[in-house]
Amino acid sequence: MSSSLRSLAVEVADFPAVALARPAEVPVAVLRANRVVAASSAARAQGVVVGLRRREAQSRCPSLELHPHDDARDARCFEPALQALEDLAPRIEVVRPGRCVVPTRGPSRYHGGDRALAGLVWERVRDSLDGPAVIGVGVADGPRSAQVTAFEATRVGGPVVVPPGATAEHLAPLPVGILEQVLDPGPGRSPGRRGAPVGERLTDLLRRLGVRTVGHLAALPAPDVSARFGALGRAAHQVATGAESVAADVVDAPADLAVIHPVDPPADRVDQVAFVAKVLADQFDARLGGRGLACTRVLIRIDTVDGEQLERLWRHEGALTPGAIAQRVRWQLDGWLRFRRRAGLVEGGVCRLELVPDQVVVDAGRQLGLWGGSDDATERALRSAARLQGQLGVDAVLVPEWVGGRSPSERIRLVPLEGVDLAGRAPPPAAPWPGSLPAPSPSRIWSSPPMVQVVDAHGGPVQVSGRGHLSAVPVHCCLDGRIWSSVRSWAGPWCSDERWWDATAHRRRARIQVVLDDGGDHLSGTGHLLVLEAGTWWLEATYD
Amino acid sequence: MAGGRPERLAALRELIEQVQPVVAAHEQTLPVDPALRDLLPFGGLQRGTTICVGGGPGATSLALALVAGPSRSGAWVGCVSVDSLGWVAAAELGVDLDRVAVVRADVDEWPTVAAALVDGFDVVLCGPDHRPDQRQVARLAGRARERGAVVVALEDSASTRARPAPGRSWPGADVRLMVDPASPVDWQGPGQGWGRLRSRSLTVLASGRHGADRARRIVLGLPGPDGVGVVPGDVARPAATRPAVDVMERAGVVPFPARSA
Numbered sequence: 001m002s003s004s005l006r007s008l009a010v011e012v013a014d015f016p017a018v019a020l021a022r023p024a025e026v027p028v029a030v031l032r033a034n035r036v037v038a039a040s041s042a043a044r045a046q047g048v049v050v051g052l053r054r055r056e057a058q059s060r061c062p063s064l065e066l067h068p069h070d071d072a073r074d075a076r077c078f079e080p081a082l083q084a085l086e087d088l089a090p091r092i093e094v095v096r097p098g099r100c101v102v103p104t105r106g107p108s109r110y111h112g113g114d115r116a117l118a119g120l121v122w123e124r125v126r127d128s129l130d131g132p133a134v135i136g137v138g139v140a141d142g143p144r145s146a147q148v149t150a151f152e153a154t155r156v157g158g159p160v161v162v163p164p165g166a167t168a169e170h171l172a173p174l175p176v177g178i179l180e181q182v183l184d185p186g187p188g189r190s191p192g193r194r195g196a197p198v199g200e201r202l203t204d205l206l207r208r209l210g211v212r213t214v215g216h217l218a219a220l221p222a223p224d225v226s227a228r229f230g231a232l233g234r235a236a237h238q239v240a241t242g243a244e245s246v247a248a249d250v251v252d253a254p255a256d257l258a259v260i261h262p263v264d265p266p267a268d269r270v271d272q273v274a275f276v277a278k279v280l281a282d283q284f285d286a287r288l289g290g291r292g293l294a295c296t297r298v299l300i301r302i303d304t305v306d307g308e309q310l311e312r313l314w315r316h317e318g319a320l321t322p323g324a325i326a327q328r329v330r331w332q333l334d335g336w337l338r339f340r341r342r343a344g345l346v347e348g349g350v351c352r353l354e355l356v357p358d359q360v361v362v363d364a365g366r367q368l369g370l371w372g373g374s375d376d377a378t379e380r381a382l383r384s385a386a387r388l389q390g391q392l393g394v395d396a397v398l399v400p401e402w403v404g405g406r407s408p409s410e411r412i413r414l415v416p417l418e419g420v421d422l423a424g425r426a427p428p429p430a431a432p433w434p435g436s437l438p439a440p441s442p443s444r445i446w447s448s449p450p451m452v453q454v455v456d457a458h459g460g461p462v463q464v465s466g467r468g469h470l471s472a473v474p475v476h477c478c479l480d481g482r483i484w485s486s487v488r489s490w491a492g493p494w495c496s497d498e499r500w501w502d503a504t505a506h507r508r509r510a511r512i513q514v515v516l517d518d519g520g521d522h523l524s525g526t527g528h529l530l531v532l533e534a535g536t537w538w539l540e541a542t543y544d
Numbered sequence: 545m546a547g548g549r550p551e552r553l554a555a556l557r558e559l560i561e562q563v564q565p566v567v568a569a570h571e572q573t574l575p576v577d578p579a580l581r582d583l584l585p586f587g588g589l590q591r592g593t594t595i596c597v598g599g600g601p602g603a604t605s606l607a608l609a610l611v612a613g614p615s616r617s618g619a620w621v622g623c624v625s626v627d628s629l630g631w632v633a634a635a636e637l638g639v640d641l642d643r644v645a646v647v648r649a650d651v652d653e654w655p656t657v658a659a660a661l662v663d664g665f666d667v668v669l670c671g672p673d674h675r676p677d678q679r680q681v682a683r684l685a686g687r688a689r690e691r692g693a694v695v696v697a698l699e700d701s702a703s704t705r706a707r708p709a710p711g712r713s714w715p716g717a718d719v720r721l722m723v724d725p726a727s728p729v730d731w732q733g734p735g736q737g738w739g740r741l742r743s744r745s746l747t748v749l750a751s752g753r754h755g756a757d758r759a760r761r762i763v764l765g766l767p768g769p770d771g772v773g774v775v776p777g778d779v780a781r782p783a784a785t786r787p788a789v790d791v792m793e794r795a796g797v798v799p800f801p802a803r804s805a
Contacts, residue, residue, distance in 0.1 A: 377666060381620035384664020385645055388657060398646045400631045412631040414646055425642050428635065439771030440741060441632040443604040473737065491734040491741065513741050515731045525729030526601035527741050541630060543731075543741060544604035 005244060006139070006164065008102045008118060009146035010085070010125055012078075013134040013154040014038040015098025016069055019077035021130040027061050032069035041134065052504060071327065072334055072393070074098065077130070079335030082312070084128040088120060093143070093297065093315040097331070099150070101143045101315060114139045118159035136160070141167040142244025143315070144182040144235075148174070151181045167242030172215030177203045179214065179236050202232055214240045254291070258356040259284045266305050266349025270334050271391065273302075273350050277329035278390040281322035284355045295320050297359035300329055302336075305348035310336050313358055323394040323418040325355065330393075378422070385417055394418045402428045406436040406496055408529070408541055409445045435496050437511070442529050442541030449538040452530060453478040454514075464510040464532050468495040477516060479528070479539055488517040488525070493532070509533045511540070574666060574694060576613035577638065579776040582762055583721060583750045589614060589667065591692040593754075594685045596714040598699030599722035601729055602746045604629070604672075605637060605766050606721060607698040609774040611667050612638030614694070619643065619666035624657050626671030626698075636772045655680050662693045672700035678715055685716055719752035724761070732779055743769050743779045 012018055016030040016038035027043035029036045036057050039048040046061035058064055074097035082100065085092050089107035094100045102121070104114060111117045122137045129135075137159040138149025145167045152174060153160040162170045183199025211217050217225070218240040225237040238244045261280045267273045288295055298320055301311040314320070314328045333350070385397045398414035405411045411433075432438075454462045456472035463471045470493055478484045492512030499505040510532045515525060527543035573588030581587040589595065589610070597607040608629075611621050616638060623629070623646045635641055645665070649657045651674050658676075661668045662684065670676075676684070681697075688695045697714045723729075724747040733742030743765055750760040765779035 377618055377620050380664045381622065381645065381666075382664075384622070384660050387664075388647055388660050391656065391660075392647075392649055392653065396648055398648060400634075400641045400644055400646070402641075408630055408632050412635070412641070414631075414648075417645060422642075438740070439636045440743070440767040441630055441636055441771075443608060443630045443633040443637075444628045445630045446628060470737070489731070489734040490737060491739050492737075513734055515734060515741070525731065527731055527734075527744075543744075544601055 005142045006104050006108075006114075007141075007143040007146040008089075008104045008107075008114070008121060008137065008139045009143070009150035010081075010100050010102075010121060011136040011138070011147065011150035011154055012081075012098045012125070012129070013136065014040065015078070015133075016074055017043075018129060018131055018133040019074045019097070020067055021077070022065065024132040026065060027063060028065045028067065029057055030067050030069050037069055041132070049504070056504065071097065071395075072331060075331030076335040076338050079332075079339045080128040081125045082335075083339060084124040085121060088117070088124060091313060093313040094328075095147065095315050099147065101146060103143075104139060114161045115159070118161055122159050138162070140170070141165070141242055142239070144239045144244055145171060145242060147182050148178055148239065151178060165242075167244075168215075168218055168240070171240060171242070172213060172218060174214045176206050176211055176214055176217055179203055179217075179239060182239060183232060183236060198232060202229060202236065205229075218242075257284075257287055257291075257293075257360075258354060259287065260352065260354045262352050263350050266351040268349040270330060270337065273333055273353065274326060274330040275390040276353060278322065278326040278386065280353060280355060281325035281329075282386075284325065284357075285322045288357065288360065292362060293357075293360040294362075295325075295357045295360050297357075298325060298328075299354075299356040299358045300325075300332055301352075301354040301356065302329075302333060302350055303352035303354075305351045308348075321418060323389060326390070327394050329353070382422075389418070402426050404429060404433055406433055406498065407531075408437070408441045411436065411441075435494075437494065437529075440543065442527075442543050444542040444544045446539060446541065449531075449540055450479065451481075452537045452539045454512075454530065454537050462537075463535065464493050464495065468493060468510065470512075474512070474514065477514060477530075479516075485516040488515045490514045507533065513543075572692065574614040574619055575617050577609060577774055579764060579774045580610060580613070582776075583748060583760060584719060585752070585754070589694045589696075590718075591666075591694060592689040593718040594681075594688060594695040594697060594714065594716070595719045595721065596697045596699065596717035597721045599749070600725035600746075602723045602744065602766060604698060605633065606723060606746075606748065606764075607669065607696055608634045608637045608639055609766060610721075611669055611696055612640075612774075614667050615640040615643040620645065620664075621667045621669055622647065622661035622665035623669040623671060624649065624661060625654065625674035626669060627673050629671060637767065638773055655683070658684050659687055662687045662691055662695065665693060667694045667696060670695060670697045672698050675700075681714055682716060717752070718754055719750065722749045722751075723747070724749050730779075742771055743767055745778045 017028050017040045020028055022028050022040065025042055027046055027048065028040040029043050029048050030038040031054055034054050036048060036050055036052045038050065043061055043064055048057045048061050048064060054066065078097040082092060082094065085100070085102065089102045092100050092102050104117060108114050108117045111120055118137045118139050122135055125135050134154050134157055136150045136153030136156070138146050138153045140146040140149045140162040141164060148171060149160050149162055180199040180203050183202060206217065217237060220237070222237055226234045259280055261276055263273065263276055267276070297313055297315045299311055299313050301309060303309050312332055316324065388397050395416045397417045399417050399420055400412045401415045401420065403411065403413050454474045455476050456462055457475045460472065462474045465471065474487050474490055476484050477487055490512055493510040495510045498507045512530050513527060514530060515527050528539060529541040531538050531540040572591040573586050574591065575588050576584060595610065597603050597610065615621050621644050623644065626646060631641065647657050647661065654674050654676055658668065658670065684695060697717065699714070727747035730745045731741055732744065733739045744767060745763060745765055747761060747763050762776070763778050765775040765777065767773065768775040769779055
């Protein structure tokens with residue numbers, strides 16, 4: 001077992017919530033695409049868990065504070081912790097805001113062993129963060145197993161040190177799902193083609209095949225795992241067996257792959273540098289791609305006119321795309337500038353930007369079409385999309401993607417252009433979803449549906465019984481709380497009972513279509529889709 | 545060879561005049577669905593122009609049907625401030641979703657986003673979620689003219705909020721397509737508790753300038769008979785007859801008028 005891979009990992013639980021720096025007693029949740037991605041401990045105590053919808057989270061904890069997810073904010077808040085760790089050990093690799101890995105060989109010897117180093121790291125990180133946070137520190141035989149150990153250590157709330165050579169035994173009793181932590185690039189980033197991130201899909205499949213713990217996976221023969229699950233399965237197996245080695249496909253980075261860009265005149269705003277970074281990252285990617293390589297660890301080095309140099313290693317479990325590199329340059333610069341300003345140091349502009357591939361692997365990516373796979377219109381559109389990504393952030397440009405679902409808003413999802421393979425887009429589903437409304441679909445879908453009132457001829461509310469019967473004929477309808485319109489024609493109800501096997505995601509709904517007459521001044525003849533849930537009617541969508 | 549240098553130069557210029565292809569404005573159009581050809585001058589979306597779509601209910605579908613043709617012929621459609629648009633409906637109306645990009649941006653970034661989209665995309669769909677002011681509209685129209693992009697501006701018509709007066713929100717649009725709020729919008733399909741929405745007939749009024757100044761008025765089936773696409777003319781009324789009574793009762797629907805307790 002080569003000791004050079006032995007690593008220490010730091011994991012701050014629910015970092016997006018910690019980064020908000022709210023008092024400990026305030027329940028806070030961070031949302032991304034209407035789903036909770038992180039919740040503070042006060043919110044968790046009231047039952048808010050990751051993966052809930054906004055409305056579900058609010059119903060469990062009405063006083064919940066909701067914030068949109070912001071990668072840049074997370075990166076800014078993680079910077080002080082990284083600066084504190086740099087005093088202890090060189091070559092910190094940032095996996096994502098809230099998680100980093102440090103090779104322990106030198107630092108452990110200097111600070112008096114793994115345990116002493118882990119304790120020291122734990123204290124430094126705790127002191128550098130503003131708010132209360134649960135910090136896990138794990139030491140294990142490889143960078144990935146260290147991350148798994150650190151993730152597990154967040155439940156313990158302190159450092160966990162696995163003795164050398166005992167990684168496999170230590171991980172064996174853990175559920176196989178924990179391996180998602182090192183197979184996925186991070187929450188919300190680069191989702192797989194079919195919605196769920198690739199790591200989650202693998203562990204889900206393993207569970208359904210009866211491989212429930214990490215130990216079960218480790219007991220399988222490595223060649224069989226490789227043959228059945230490919231490169232991702234092999235990576236998971238290596239972590240499980242504690243035999244994490246430098247992967248066979250890692251090759252020495254050729255010296256001339258680094259790209260350097262002098263920024264002249266020096267840039268003093270983050271967005272200026274980020275724009276340069278995107279161009280530079282594209283160039284970097286093209287150079288690597290020309291040799292059939294992909295970069296899994298990149299060193300970003302930024303020089304200022306004052307002669308200061310800021311460098312940081314970023315690790316990525318997949319390969320880093322140009323967009324991801326540009327995003328990391330932006331985070332790094334943003335966090336660093338904020339930190340310097342707070343420390344009262346004056347900074348000069350950025351005069352040089354350098355990207356050095358620190359670890360490259362043979363690219364097993366997709367093969368482009370014979371004719372290059374893109375035409376003139378696509379190229380022009382992508383250029384302008386790239387410019388917008390540089391200005392607004394990588395996630396600003398989205399493309400629609402077909403996913404399965406019943407309600408009109410569930411059938412297509414907007415995903416960031418960055419993570420989509422334009423040459424192989426998912427086609428619309430060939431078979432219909434049982435229970436979805438047939439064409440035509442509503443052309444406007446309200447993201448925050450207004451509450452509506454539906455009454456019968458006597459002014460009594462219309463409800464749907466448990467057997468799917470309407471209690472009365474809807475005659476009048478009020479969409480905005482002021483003007484009542486009469487119902488010209490209506491159809492339904494169509495009931496759906498979704499995810500009844502899951503207590504948190506279970507939804508019972510009934511939908512009706514109405515065509516309204518004389519809705520106030522001149523909205524006559526508009527079709528609407530109304531949905532009844534828990535006794536209340538909502539305007540879900542409009543057939544405009 | 546007879547003649548001096550000036551004569552030969554003049555002859556060459558004449559030759560250039562003859563062989564140089566002339567591209568008239570109406571040749572630089574993006575194709576639209578055949579049913580919509582009569583609405584537009586030169587029968588397509590003319591590059592560099594702005595088209596404003598609004599009026600009564602159905603305007604969103606009309607705008608989507610308008611960009612469907614270009615997207616299927618390989619043009620890219622860039623969309624801004626379209627958070628409430630239903631993309632399934634767009635696909636049903638013929639939009640090729642592989643050629644659509646949506647930009648999500650704050651209101652104050654709207655001019656930047658729209659300008660960047662006009663630079664690279666063939667069709668730019670400005671949704672109803674944000675209404676730019678007159679100066680921004682004029683600047684965008686100028687940029688589109690220069691770059692040869694088509695701007696399709698969708699006015700808000702469907703929301704429960706009050707609509708702005710027609711024609712006020714996108715000044716200087718080259719073509720204005722209004723769903724006539726005075727003509728009845730007919731949905732075929734739903735009855736009193738049976739059937740479902742299937743197709744709709746609506747009347748579109750087209751007006752404008754630069755070749756579109758003759759007002760037109762056509763009736764469209766939008767969506768068409770199967771709930772997909774767009775067809776010219778009034779949609780044939782499928783018999784919206786009531787199903788057999790036992791089916792009705794099994795569905796728990798009380799035949800009209802309502803049974804009172």
